[in-house]
Amino acid sequence: MEFKDYYATLGVEKTATADDIKKAFRRLARKYHPDVSKEPDAAERMSAINEANTVLSDPEKRAAYDALGRRPPGQDFRPPPDWDAGFEFSGNESAPGQDEFSDFFANLFGRAARARRGADAASMRGGDHHAKVMIDLSDAYHGATRAVTLRSARLDAGGHVVTEERTLDVTIPRGVRSGQHIRLRGQGAPGYGGGPAGDLYLEIEFRPDDRYVVDGRDVTQRVPVAPWEAALGASIEAPTPAGPVEVTVPANSRNGRRLRLRGRGIPGDPPGDLYLELDLVLPPADTEAARELYRTMEREMNFKPRQATERSR
Amino acid sequence: MIERTLELLIDDDGLSVEELASACAVSCEWIERHLEGGLLEVSAAETMRFTSVHLLRARRLADIERTFEANEELAALVVDLIEEVERLRGR
DSSP: OBOOOHHHHHTOOTTOOHHHHHHHHHHHHHHHOTTTOOOTTHHHHHHHHHHHHHHHTSHHHHHHHHHTOOOOTTOBOOOOTTTTTTOOOOTTOOOTTGGGSOHHHHHHTSHHHHHHTTTTOSOBOOOOEEEEEEEOHHHHHHOEEEEEEEEEEEEOTTSOEEEEEEEEEEEEOTTOOTTOEEEETTOSSOOBTTOOOOOEEEEEEEOOOTTEEEETTEEEEEEEEOHHHHHHOEEEEEOOTTSOEEEEEOTTOOTTOEEEETTOSSOSSSOOOEEEEEEEOOOOOOSHHHHHHHHHHHHHHOOOHHHHHHHHO | OEEEOOEEEHHHHOBOHHHHHHHHTOOHHHHHHHHHTTSSOOOGGGTTOBOHHHHHHHHHHHHHHHHHTOOHHHHHHHHHHHHHHHHHHTO
16 A cells, blocks of 8 residues: 655644644645635545544544654555554544545554454444435436445455455436435445444536536526527427427527426426527528628618617617 | 445435434534524424435535534534535526
8 A cells, every 4th residue: 555644745744733733734624625626636635634634633643653654655555563552542533534535544544443453342333425426417317327436444354454346336316416315225334343334325416518507407408599590480309308309499589588398307296397598509601602691681681789789678 | 346236315205313413424412403503404394304405514514613623603604605606606
Protein backbone atom coordinates (compact mmCIF):
# COMPACT_ATOMS: atom_id res chain seq x y z
CA MET A 1 0.00 0.00 0.00
CA GLU A 2 1.03 3.58 -0.50
CA PHE A 3 2.36 5.68 2.33
CA LYS A 4 0.18 8.75 2.99
CA ASP A 5 1.77 12.01 4.09
CA TYR A 6 -1.06 13.43 6.17
CA TYR A 7 0.89 16.57 7.03
CA ALA A 8 1.31 17.36 3.33
CA THR A 9 -2.40 16.68 2.73
CA LEU A 10 -3.34 19.34 5.29
CA GLY A 11 -0.42 21.59 4.26
CA VAL A 12 1.00 21.82 7.78
CA GLU A 13 4.42 21.23 9.30
CA LYS A 14 5.11 18.18 11.38
CA THR A 15 5.51 20.51 14.33
CA ALA A 16 2.01 21.93 13.85
CA THR A 17 -0.07 22.39 17.00
CA ALA A 18 -3.54 20.89 17.41
CA ASP A 19 -4.91 24.36 16.73
CA ASP A 20 -2.88 24.70 13.49
CA ILE A 21 -4.24 21.35 12.33
CA LYS A 22 -7.82 22.31 13.13
CA LYS A 23 -7.46 25.60 11.25
CA ALA A 24 -5.85 23.94 8.22
CA PHE A 25 -8.57 21.27 8.16
CA ARG A 26 -11.40 23.81 8.29
CA ARG A 27 -9.82 26.00 5.63
CA LEU A 28 -9.48 23.05 3.25
CA ALA A 29 -12.91 21.66 4.18
CA ARG A 30 -14.42 24.98 3.16
CA LYS A 31 -12.50 24.98 -0.12
CA TYR A 32 -13.26 21.39 -1.08
CA HIS A 33 -16.68 20.86 0.49
CA PRO A 34 -18.48 18.89 -2.26
CA ASP A 35 -21.70 20.88 -1.83
CA VAL A 36 -20.06 24.21 -2.63
CA SER A 37 -16.70 23.54 -4.29
CA LYS A 38 -16.26 24.02 -8.02
CA GLU A 39 -13.06 21.95 -8.04
CA PRO A 40 -13.60 18.87 -10.24
CA ASP A 41 -12.03 16.46 -7.73
CA ALA A 42 -13.64 18.01 -4.64
CA ALA A 43 -15.12 14.75 -3.31
CA GLU A 44 -11.80 12.89 -3.48
CA ARG A 45 -9.91 15.80 -1.96
CA MET A 46 -12.46 16.10 0.84
CA SER A 47 -12.12 12.40 1.62
CA ALA A 48 -8.30 12.71 1.78
CA ILE A 49 -8.59 15.81 4.00
CA ASN A 50 -11.02 14.01 6.32
CA GLU A 51 -8.69 11.03 6.51
CA ALA A 52 -5.66 13.18 7.37
CA ASN A 53 -7.65 15.08 9.97
CA THR A 54 -9.02 11.90 11.55
CA VAL A 55 -5.44 10.81 12.25
CA LEU A 56 -3.73 14.10 13.03
CA SER A 57 -6.50 15.53 15.23
CA ASP A 58 -6.38 12.49 17.53
CA PRO A 59 -3.27 12.72 19.79
CA GLU A 60 -2.86 8.93 20.09
CA LYS A 61 -3.26 8.27 16.38
CA ARG A 62 -0.98 11.16 15.54
CA ALA A 63 1.74 9.88 17.92
CA ALA A 64 1.53 6.38 16.41
CA TYR A 65 1.64 7.83 12.90
CA ASP A 66 4.63 10.02 13.77
CA ALA A 67 6.42 6.96 15.13
CA LEU A 68 6.32 5.45 11.61
CA GLY A 69 8.69 8.18 10.47
CA ARG A 70 8.29 10.20 7.32
CA ARG A 71 8.52 8.67 3.88
CA PRO A 72 8.11 9.96 0.37
CA PRO A 73 4.37 10.04 -0.43
CA GLY A 74 3.25 7.20 -2.65
CA GLN A 75 6.12 4.96 -1.62
CA ASP A 76 5.15 1.32 -1.16
CA PHE A 77 4.83 0.79 2.56
CA ARG A 78 4.35 -2.03 5.06
CA PRO A 79 4.00 -1.11 8.72
CA PRO A 80 6.67 -2.71 10.92
CA PRO A 81 5.39 -5.39 13.31
CA ASP A 82 3.96 -3.97 16.53
CA TRP A 83 4.27 -0.47 15.09
CA ASP A 84 1.38 0.63 17.29
CA ALA A 85 2.57 -0.98 20.55
CA GLY A 86 2.17 1.42 23.41
CA PHE A 87 -0.53 3.54 21.75
CA GLU A 88 -4.16 3.34 22.67
CA PHE A 89 -6.40 4.81 20.00
CA SER A 90 -9.70 6.02 21.25
CA GLY A 91 -11.62 3.40 19.41
CA ASN A 92 -15.25 4.39 19.50
CA GLU A 93 -15.33 7.30 17.10
CA SER A 94 -16.96 6.63 13.79
CA ALA A 95 -16.05 9.34 11.35
CA PRO A 96 -18.61 8.99 8.56
CA GLY A 97 -17.05 8.07 5.26
CA GLN A 98 -14.22 6.31 7.05
CA ASP A 99 -14.83 3.21 5.02
CA GLU A 100 -13.93 5.18 1.91
CA PHE A 101 -10.52 6.12 3.33
CA SER A 102 -7.31 4.73 1.82
CA ASP A 103 -5.85 1.23 2.25
CA PHE A 104 -3.15 2.91 4.31
CA PHE A 105 -5.74 4.19 6.79
CA ALA A 106 -7.70 0.91 6.81
CA ASN A 107 -4.57 -1.05 7.65
CA LEU A 108 -3.32 1.22 10.41
CA PHE A 109 -6.39 2.83 11.96
CA GLY A 110 -9.52 1.37 10.37
CA ARG A 111 -12.09 -0.64 12.23
CA ALA A 112 -10.77 -3.93 10.85
CA ALA A 113 -7.32 -2.99 12.15
CA ARG A 114 -8.76 -2.20 15.57
CA ALA A 115 -10.57 -5.53 15.58
CA ARG A 116 -7.20 -7.18 14.96
CA ARG A 117 -5.89 -5.44 18.06
CA GLY A 118 -8.90 -6.69 19.98
CA ALA A 119 -10.29 -3.21 20.46
CA ASP A 120 -13.67 -4.06 18.96
CA ALA A 121 -14.44 -7.15 20.97
CA ALA A 122 -18.05 -6.15 21.55
CA SER A 123 -20.62 -6.99 18.92
CA MET A 124 -21.16 -3.98 16.71
CA ARG A 125 -23.30 -3.24 13.69
CA GLY A 126 -21.37 -2.15 10.61
CA GLY A 127 -21.70 1.46 9.50
CA ASP A 128 -24.01 2.58 6.71
CA HIS A 129 -22.31 3.48 3.45
CA HIS A 130 -23.31 6.16 0.96
CA ALA A 131 -22.57 6.43 -2.74
CA LYS A 132 -23.95 8.25 -5.75
CA VAL A 133 -25.19 6.61 -8.91
CA MET A 134 -25.36 8.64 -12.10
CA ILE A 135 -28.16 7.72 -14.50
CA ASP A 136 -29.61 9.23 -17.64
CA LEU A 137 -33.06 10.80 -17.57
CA SER A 138 -34.25 8.10 -19.97
CA ASP A 139 -33.34 5.50 -17.30
CA ALA A 140 -35.96 7.10 -15.03
CA TYR A 141 -38.54 6.59 -17.80
CA HIS A 142 -37.68 2.97 -18.46
CA GLY A 143 -35.86 1.68 -15.37
CA ALA A 144 -32.28 0.41 -15.60
CA THR A 145 -29.66 -1.81 -14.08
CA ARG A 146 -26.35 -0.44 -12.85
CA ALA A 147 -23.27 -2.31 -11.68
CA VAL A 148 -21.96 -0.66 -8.51
CA THR A 149 -18.44 -1.49 -7.36
CA LEU A 150 -17.78 -1.31 -3.64
CA ARG A 151 -14.56 -1.52 -1.70
CA SER A 152 -14.38 -2.72 1.86
CA ALA A 153 -11.75 -3.76 4.38
CA ARG A 154 -11.96 -7.00 6.35
CA LEU A 155 -9.69 -9.28 8.34
CA ASP A 156 -8.36 -12.40 6.63
CA ALA A 157 -7.79 -15.72 8.43
CA GLY A 158 -4.28 -14.60 9.43
CA GLY A 159 -5.61 -11.41 11.05
CA HIS A 160 -4.34 -9.13 8.27
CA VAL A 161 -6.50 -6.33 6.93
CA VAL A 162 -7.35 -6.92 3.31
CA THR A 163 -9.36 -4.63 1.10
CA GLU A 164 -11.61 -6.25 -1.43
CA GLU A 165 -13.85 -5.10 -4.23
CA ARG A 166 -17.22 -6.47 -5.06
CA THR A 167 -19.75 -5.56 -7.67
CA LEU A 168 -23.47 -5.33 -7.11
CA ASP A 169 -26.07 -5.34 -9.85
CA VAL A 170 -28.58 -2.71 -8.76
CA THR A 171 -32.01 -2.25 -10.30
CA ILE A 172 -32.92 1.40 -10.76
CA PRO A 173 -36.71 1.51 -10.57
CA ARG A 174 -38.79 3.20 -13.24
CA GLY A 175 -40.01 6.61 -12.08
CA VAL A 176 -37.00 7.38 -9.88
CA ARG A 177 -36.11 11.06 -9.41
CA SER A 178 -32.81 12.79 -8.89
CA GLY A 179 -32.02 12.99 -5.17
CA GLN A 180 -33.92 9.84 -4.24
CA HIS A 181 -32.11 7.10 -2.37
CA ILE A 182 -32.09 3.37 -2.90
CA ARG A 183 -31.32 1.34 0.18
CA LEU A 184 -29.50 -1.97 -0.04
CA ARG A 185 -29.82 -3.78 3.26
CA GLY A 186 -26.69 -5.45 4.58
CA GLN A 187 -24.44 -4.02 1.84
CA GLY A 188 -22.71 -1.44 4.04
CA ALA A 189 -19.69 -2.04 6.27
CA PRO A 190 -19.44 -5.54 7.74
CA GLY A 191 -20.34 -5.88 11.42
CA TYR A 192 -17.86 -6.96 14.09
CA GLY A 193 -18.12 -9.57 16.80
CA GLY A 194 -21.17 -11.09 15.13
CA GLY A 195 -22.93 -7.74 14.63
CA PRO A 196 -24.98 -7.27 11.46
CA ALA A 197 -23.63 -5.44 8.40
CA GLY A 198 -24.70 -1.86 7.77
CA ASP A 199 -26.78 -0.73 4.81
CA LEU A 200 -25.75 0.92 1.58
CA TYR A 201 -27.60 4.03 0.43
CA LEU A 202 -27.30 4.98 -3.21
CA GLU A 203 -28.27 8.52 -4.11
CA ILE A 204 -29.62 8.84 -7.62
CA GLU A 205 -28.33 11.73 -9.69
CA PHE A 206 -29.23 12.51 -13.28
CA ARG A 207 -26.26 12.97 -15.56
CA PRO A 208 -26.24 16.63 -16.66
CA ASP A 209 -27.92 16.99 -20.05
CA ASP A 210 -28.37 20.39 -21.70
CA ARG A 211 -31.50 19.20 -23.47
CA TYR A 212 -33.56 18.84 -20.28
CA VAL A 213 -34.55 20.71 -17.16
CA VAL A 214 -36.09 18.46 -14.52
CA ASP A 215 -38.25 19.73 -11.67
CA GLY A 216 -39.60 16.89 -9.54
CA ARG A 217 -41.38 14.67 -12.07
CA ASP A 218 -41.89 17.48 -14.61
CA VAL A 219 -39.46 17.66 -17.50
CA THR A 220 -38.88 20.61 -19.81
CA GLN A 221 -37.21 19.92 -23.12
CA ARG A 222 -36.20 22.32 -25.85
CA VAL A 223 -37.34 21.33 -29.31
CA PRO A 224 -35.74 23.03 -32.32
CA VAL A 225 -38.30 24.18 -34.91
CA ALA A 226 -37.92 25.85 -38.31
CA PRO A 227 -39.42 29.35 -38.78
CA TRP A 228 -42.08 28.01 -41.18
CA GLU A 229 -43.10 25.29 -38.70
CA ALA A 230 -43.59 27.93 -35.99
CA ALA A 231 -45.29 30.42 -38.32
CA LEU A 232 -47.59 28.11 -40.27
CA GLY A 233 -48.09 25.38 -37.69
CA ALA A 234 -46.88 21.85 -38.26
CA SER A 235 -47.05 18.32 -37.07
CA ILE A 236 -43.55 17.39 -35.98
CA GLU A 237 -41.87 14.35 -34.46
CA ALA A 238 -40.04 15.41 -31.31
CA PRO A 239 -37.42 13.22 -29.66
CA THR A 240 -38.25 12.88 -25.92
CA PRO A 241 -36.72 10.84 -23.08
CA ALA A 242 -39.61 8.39 -23.55
CA GLY A 243 -38.93 8.08 -27.27
CA PRO A 244 -40.18 10.13 -30.23
CA VAL A 245 -43.67 11.67 -30.01
CA GLU A 246 -45.88 13.31 -32.62
CA VAL A 247 -46.81 16.89 -31.63
CA THR A 248 -48.77 19.67 -33.27
CA VAL A 249 -47.06 23.05 -33.28
CA PRO A 250 -49.83 25.67 -33.44
CA ALA A 251 -49.59 28.35 -36.13
CA ASN A 252 -48.06 31.67 -35.09
CA SER A 253 -46.04 30.11 -32.27
CA ARG A 254 -43.38 32.36 -30.78
CA ASN A 255 -39.91 31.31 -29.74
CA GLY A 256 -40.00 29.81 -26.23
CA ARG A 257 -43.65 28.75 -26.42
CA ARG A 258 -44.25 25.77 -24.14
CA LEU A 259 -46.39 22.85 -25.22
CA ARG A 260 -47.58 20.68 -22.37
CA LEU A 261 -47.80 16.93 -22.80
CA ARG A 262 -49.77 15.81 -19.79
CA GLY A 263 -48.46 12.69 -18.07
CA ARG A 264 -45.41 12.40 -20.31
CA GLY A 265 -42.94 13.47 -17.59
CA ILE A 266 -41.22 11.03 -15.27
CA PRO A 267 -43.56 8.08 -14.63
CA GLY A 268 -45.23 7.85 -11.21
CA ASP A 269 -48.53 8.24 -9.44
CA PRO A 270 -49.32 10.82 -10.64
CA PRO A 271 -46.82 10.99 -13.52
CA GLY A 272 -45.13 14.30 -14.28
CA ASP A 273 -45.76 16.44 -17.35
CA LEU A 274 -43.43 16.98 -20.27
CA TYR A 275 -43.08 20.55 -21.53
CA LEU A 276 -41.71 21.05 -25.01
CA GLU A 277 -40.22 24.51 -25.31
CA LEU A 278 -40.05 25.66 -28.91
CA ASP A 279 -36.57 26.79 -29.90
CA LEU A 280 -36.79 28.72 -33.15
CA VAL A 281 -33.77 27.94 -35.31
CA LEU A 282 -32.88 30.01 -38.35
CA PRO A 283 -31.68 28.20 -41.47
CA PRO A 284 -28.13 29.36 -42.31
CA ALA A 285 -27.78 31.77 -45.23
CA ASP A 286 -24.85 29.84 -46.60
CA THR A 287 -25.91 29.42 -50.25
CA GLU A 288 -26.97 31.94 -52.86
CA ALA A 289 -30.44 30.34 -52.98
CA ALA A 290 -30.85 30.68 -49.21
CA ARG A 291 -29.67 34.29 -49.27
CA GLU A 292 -32.17 35.02 -52.05
CA LEU A 293 -35.01 33.56 -49.98
CA TYR A 294 -34.09 35.83 -47.07
CA ARG A 295 -33.93 38.83 -49.45
CA THR A 296 -37.37 37.91 -50.79
CA MET A 297 -38.77 37.84 -47.26
CA GLU A 298 -37.16 41.18 -46.55
CA ARG A 299 -38.74 42.72 -49.67
CA GLU A 300 -42.16 41.12 -49.40
CA MET A 301 -42.92 40.94 -45.72
CA ASN A 302 -42.53 44.50 -44.45
CA PHE A 303 -41.37 43.02 -41.14
CA LYS A 304 -39.89 45.44 -38.59
CA PRO A 305 -38.72 43.30 -35.65
CA ARG A 306 -37.76 46.18 -33.28
CA GLN A 307 -41.15 47.81 -33.74
CA ALA A 308 -42.83 44.46 -33.09
CA THR A 309 -40.87 44.14 -29.87
CA GLU A 310 -41.86 47.67 -28.81
CA ARG A 311 -45.54 46.93 -29.45
CA SER A 312 -45.58 43.67 -27.56
CA ARG A 313 -44.23 45.31 -24.36
CA MET B 1 -18.19 -11.50 -8.99
CA ILE B 2 -21.52 -9.78 -9.48
CA GLU B 3 -24.15 -10.11 -6.78
CA ARG B 4 -27.86 -9.59 -7.21
CA THR B 5 -29.37 -7.69 -4.38
CA LEU B 6 -32.71 -6.59 -3.02
CA GLU B 7 -33.02 -2.85 -3.22
CA LEU B 8 -35.65 -0.51 -1.90
CA LEU B 9 -36.50 3.05 -2.79
CA ILE B 10 -36.54 4.61 0.68
CA ASP B 11 -39.32 7.02 -0.27
CA ASP B 12 -41.77 4.12 -0.73
CA ASP B 13 -41.81 3.29 2.95
CA GLY B 14 -39.63 5.94 4.61
CA LEU B 15 -36.96 5.49 7.28
CA SER B 16 -37.60 5.32 11.03
CA VAL B 17 -35.83 7.70 13.42
CA GLU B 18 -33.33 4.92 14.24
CA GLU B 19 -32.63 4.19 10.57
CA LEU B 20 -32.20 7.87 9.74
CA ALA B 21 -29.84 8.31 12.71
CA SER B 22 -27.75 5.33 11.63
CA ALA B 23 -27.59 6.51 8.01
CA CYS B 24 -26.30 9.90 9.18
CA ALA B 25 -23.96 8.46 11.87
CA VAL B 26 -25.71 10.51 14.55
CA SER B 27 -27.76 9.58 17.64
CA CYS B 28 -31.56 9.39 17.79
CA GLU B 29 -31.36 12.29 20.26
CA TRP B 30 -29.63 14.36 17.60
CA ILE B 31 -32.51 13.70 15.18
CA GLU B 32 -35.14 14.48 17.83
CA ARG B 33 -33.36 17.68 18.87
CA HIS B 34 -33.24 18.88 15.25
CA LEU B 35 -36.92 18.05 14.78
CA GLU B 36 -37.87 19.96 17.91
CA GLY B 37 -35.75 22.92 16.80
CA GLY B 38 -37.41 22.92 13.36
CA LEU B 39 -34.06 22.32 11.64
CA LEU B 40 -35.45 19.09 10.21
CA GLU B 41 -39.13 19.00 9.36
CA VAL B 42 -41.65 16.23 8.82
CA SER B 43 -45.23 16.94 7.88
CA ALA B 44 -47.93 15.53 10.13
CA ALA B 45 -48.95 13.16 7.37
CA GLU B 46 -45.50 11.64 7.26
CA THR B 47 -45.84 10.37 10.87
CA MET B 48 -42.14 10.28 11.56
CA ARG B 49 -41.15 8.40 8.43
CA PHE B 50 -38.24 10.05 6.67
CA THR B 51 -37.69 10.31 2.92
CA SER B 52 -34.72 11.03 0.64
CA VAL B 53 -35.19 14.76 1.20
CA HIS B 54 -34.80 14.33 4.97
CA LEU B 55 -31.84 11.99 4.58
CA LEU B 56 -29.96 14.40 2.35
CA ARG B 57 -30.68 17.35 4.63
CA ALA B 58 -29.82 15.51 7.85
CA ARG B 59 -26.53 14.24 6.42
CA ARG B 60 -25.60 17.74 5.32
CA LEU B 61 -26.50 19.22 8.72
CA ALA B 62 -24.45 16.56 10.54
CA ASP B 63 -21.53 17.02 8.17
CA ILE B 64 -21.39 20.82 8.52
CA GLU B 65 -21.76 20.62 12.31
CA ARG B 66 -19.01 18.01 12.57
CA THR B 67 -16.55 19.52 10.12
CA PHE B 68 -16.73 23.07 11.43
CA GLU B 69 -17.88 22.28 14.97
CA ALA B 70 -20.71 24.54 13.98
CA ASN B 71 -23.68 25.77 15.96
CA GLU B 72 -26.77 23.82 14.88
CA GLU B 73 -28.77 26.85 13.72
CA LEU B 74 -25.80 28.16 11.76
CA ALA B 75 -25.31 24.76 10.08
CA ALA B 76 -29.02 24.79 9.19
CA LEU B 77 -28.63 28.25 7.65
CA VAL B 78 -25.73 26.98 5.51
CA VAL B 79 -27.79 23.97 4.40
CA ASP B 80 -30.79 26.23 3.61
CA LEU B 81 -28.50 28.23 1.32
CA ILE B 82 -27.05 25.11 -0.32
CA GLU B 83 -30.60 23.89 -1.03
CA GLU B 84 -31.58 27.28 -2.45
CA VAL B 85 -28.53 27.34 -4.75
CA GLU B 86 -29.42 23.85 -5.94
CA ARG B 87 -32.98 24.93 -6.65
CA LEU B 88 -31.82 27.97 -8.63
CA ARG B 89 -29.27 25.95 -10.59
CA GLY B 90 -31.97 23.43 -11.49
CA ARG B 91 -34.01 26.07 -13.29
